[in-house]
Amino acid sequence: MMRLTRRQQQIYDILRSDADMMQRPPTYDELCHRLGLSSRGSLHKHIQALVMAGLVEPMAGKQRGIRLVSAEQQEQGIPMLGRIAAGYPIEAVEQTEKISVPDAMAGSKPRYALQVSGDSMIDEGIFDGDYVVIEQSAAADNGDIVVALIDQQETTLKRIEQKPGKIILHPANAAMSPMIYKADQIQIQGILRGLIRYY
Amino acid sequence: MMRLTRRQQQIYDILRSDADMMQRPPTYDELCHRLGLSSRGSLHKHIQALVMAGLVEPMAGKQRGIRLVSAEQQEQGIPMLGRIAAGYPIEAVEQTEKISVPDAMAGSKPRYALQVSGDSMIDEGIFDGDYVVIEQSAAADNGDIVVALIDQQETTLKRIEQKPGKIILHPANAAMSPMIYKADQIQIQGILRGLIRYY
DNA sequence: AGAATAGAGAACAACAGGAGAACAAACAAG
């Protein structure tokens, strides 16, 4: 995270103490007065720096729009474990990262999110960069799209077909072929329950 | 939940305290008087804001129709307006329906959700049954995927290309062709900002 | 000196909040 200057730290502290008191967010003029500033323009630059640092939500023109990115908000949601790309282990990101999902996507069983890398499921409408919500599970039904660990090494997102003794992983990309494994080569790590994409 | 302004909070408090006292809902004129307003028009805007925030039920012309939405009913999320299918107007569903979306998908401008019907955007990974999050807007940049109203009649989800005097709507389906319209045939109703799919 | 940092202040655009007219739907009285 970006390093804060003295002024930015000071502003952030004021915003935080205000938030604790459940007050409505201050206007620029109010903040200026409390800081001893006489120019909103100067303050604006500092606020922008805080937005860049991710400590404050961007306020698109709204009045009294200064909003802290509250600790609560950061804790809500499901853990974002990393990026999943066919052919590689899951590339972990910072443990603490979380992403917010629709309520209906937060089921009773533990779930986590992964960001998809690559086009192996493109025919199922799962694109590079999309977020997938995975329900932790060691078993799946045939036809489910699962996160599968292959030979204890690489992880991939594929549609699964389980036959006695063997497991077939179907990519959804006309340019790729299904892969056939022995049952003990594959460990199911979770089942796809939802997909989220931002434009 | 959307943020309330001073006045809106004040009005909401009055409505709530009235409800506690089992009184019948006030008329606009009564409310105006208690608030020191002299224009019903001004009050109406505030009430509408409360409706949008999901704190008050929409009152379709009824007199003394201001009804609070009970705390349990106050689902957070964005309104789910209906299904959108190429070639038909938006098929409206119950006004009250809402769906929950990731926080990051609830922007500062008003947004709503539609359920996609049909395969016209399948090559973009937008499938039948998916939910799309639309930002209300009458203008869009070239290349944006928009909800477009054609000839005041049918509504569709397409990628837009605006040229002087004409507008081209590109489906994302190899089996369909782009459609060319005069600029005044098309009204942009919103821009695609997010996609949600359940498995 | 030169670059980064802070601030002042003007000018602008977006927004909140209100006034009032005109209209239409709802209601009440005859």
Add this chain to the structure above:
DNA sequence: CTTGTTTGTTCTCCTGTTGTTCTCTATTCT
């Protein structure tokens, strides 16, 4: 049912506030 009043809705216009963007100046630090 008809009439007139109340009441909700829509519209345009106005005002002061507030966020944003500039340019210019001063300060600090290497």
